[in-house]
Amino acid sequence: TQLLEQSPQFLSIQEGENLTVYCNSSSVFSSLQWYRQEPGEGPVLLVTVVTGGEVKKLKRLTFQFGDARKDSSLHITAAQPGDTGLYLCAGLAGTYKYIFGTGTRLKVLA
Amino acid sequence: NAGVTQTPKFRVLKTGQSMTLLCAQDMNHEYMYWYRQDPGMGLRLIHYSVGEGTTAKGEVPDGYNVSRLKKQNFLLGLESAAPSQTSVYFCASRSLRGTAGYTFGSGTRLTVV
Numbered sequence: 001t002q003l004l005e006q007s008p009q010f011l012s013i014q015e016g017e018n019l020t021v022y023c024n025s026s027s028v029f030s031s032l033q034w035y036r037q038e039p040g041e042g043p044v045l046l047v048t049v050v051t052g053g054e055v056k057k058l059k060r061l062t063f064q065f066g067d068a069r070k071d072s073s074l075h076i077t078a079a080q081p082g083d084t085g086l087y088l089c090a091g092l093a094g095t096y097k098y099i100f101g102t103g104t105r106l107k108v109l110a
Numbered sequence: 111n112a113g114v115t116q117t118p119k120f121r122v123l124k125t126g127q128s129m130t131l132l133c134a135q136d137m138n139h140e141y142m143y144w145y146r147q148d149p150g151m152g153l154r155l156i157h158y159s160v161g162e163g164t165t166a167k168g169e170v171p172d173g174y175n176v177s178r179l180k181k182q183n184f185l186l187g188l189e190s191a192a193p194s195q196t197s198v199y200f201c202a203s204r205s206l207r208g209t210a211g212y213t214f215g216s217g218t219r220l221t222v223v
Contacts, residue, residue, distance in 0.1 A: 048209050090212075097155055102152045
């Protein structure tokens with residue numbers, strides 16, 4: 001069974017601070033995605049990474065896929081209250097479906 | 111653009127009752143999915159479909175049935191609801207492209223008492 005563990009589970013920081021969220025597995029994934037979910041809504045795709053070592057930037061968010069394609073990280077620079085939400089990583093398991101991580105709940109205080 | 115639409119948004123059931131959750135997508139996506147989300151457990155796959163008329167079991171299929179009679183619709187049924195099925199249910203769809211992301215609906219909050 002493929003599992004994705006995220007850490008930390010909860011994170012509460014002040015506006016302007018930097019943070020990193022981790023997504024780890026013992027399995028290799030052909031691609032990995034990050035989603036953000038706000039209360040009462042479904043997750044929304046942020047990024048897809050497919051190559052080991054790949055780094056993608058989305059404004060203040062930086063995503064990295066591990067060289068061995070077993071782990072990933074999400075780094076937020078100068079966090080803002082609008083970054084508050086549940087962050088989920090998801091790895092492609094086979095051809096059709098993604099397996100989701102346990103999630104990191106982020107709260108950014110103004 | 112409607113994307114993925116789920117109905118109903120909220121429902122309270124008594125133990126043993128049955129119901130059907132409806133999911134409709136207007137993006138012509140081949141693949142459709144039903145997930146449940148519980149605190150501290152992320153999203154767990156219940157059933158999925160890779161095309162009209164086909165369905166497959168996910169991680170937690172027991173107590174649920176699905177049907178995909180039309181490409182744009184994916185129905186999730188609970189034949190005899192149990193309190194353990196209290197959860198938030200999300201439908202999602204994605205295209206055939208290998209690394210395409212999911213488009214999720216806004217969820218159905220189900221409480222079984």
